[in-house]
Amino acid sequence: MEDRLDAAALKRLARIPREFYGRRALELAPRLLGLLLVHETPEGVTAGRLTEVEAYEGPGDRACHAFGGRRTARTQVMFGPPGYAYVYFTYGMHWLFNVVAGQEEVPHAVLVRSIEPVTGLDLMTKRRSEVVPLTEGPARMTQAMDITGRDNGKDLVSSDLYIAFPPRGIDAPADYLVTGRVGVEYSGEARDYPWRFVAKGSGPAKARFTARER
Numbered sequence: 001m002e003d004r005l006d007a008a009a010l011k012r013l014a015r016i017p018r019e020f021y022g023r024r025a026l027e028l029a030p031r032l033l034g035l036l037l038v039h040e041t042p043e044g045v046t047a048g049r050l051t052e053v054e055a056y057e058g059p060g061d062r063a064c065h066a067f068g069g070r071r072t073a074r075t076q077v078m079f080g081p082p083g084y085a086y087v088y089f090t091y092g093m094h095w096l097f098n099v100v101a102g103q104e105e106v107p108h109a110v111l112v113r114s115i116e117p118v119t120g121l122d123l124m125t126k127r128r129s130e131v132v133p134l135t136e137g138p139a140r141m142t143q144a145m146d147i148t149g150r151d152n153g154k155d156l157v158s159s160d161l162y163i164a165f166p167p168r169g170i171d172a173p174a175d176y177l178v179t180g181r182v183g184v185e186y187s188g189e190a191r192d193y194p195w196r197f198v199a200k201g202s203g204p205a206k207a208r209f210t211a212r213e214r
Contacts, residue, residue, distance in 0.1 A: 015158075021156070028101040062188050087147060114141055
């Protein structure tokens, strides 16, 4: 697999504007599929086509970190303007990347679970201890993209971590699958919400789902 875009081509792409993120997470999530997540680092630039996402909508969503209006140092960014990165540490070993959605004071976010690499494949491979699957799964994706706690709160509109419209030849998926979210068994009825969106034809779509398809 070779890079489909070089760093110069990425620079010419239009970034997603702030207003695009200003909708509830459940509406934003499927619209993110097919867009490009880009991270410019001192080591180099990596980018990937978003292929799997999950919506989280506080304060009523028991699977959301801000359920019940819970506001902590960790969740504070979710209450801010849309279009910022919410990056948190989980299980004592993994960073997970989310896009803040909705309106200020309404804690919505979309978890990015998987990307399809288009730029920086060699660098992603170097960062990962195992090559396959390289960026399938939220922890593998952040490791390959070098997204960590230092990126929490970054502005996805103006910083070195951003989402861009793809060029011709890297189109948004024509269709996607909808299932229950992964790893939220503790959340009561929220564990069955069909709030996970997966681009058809992507690696995650070919894997066996843990929840029924709708």
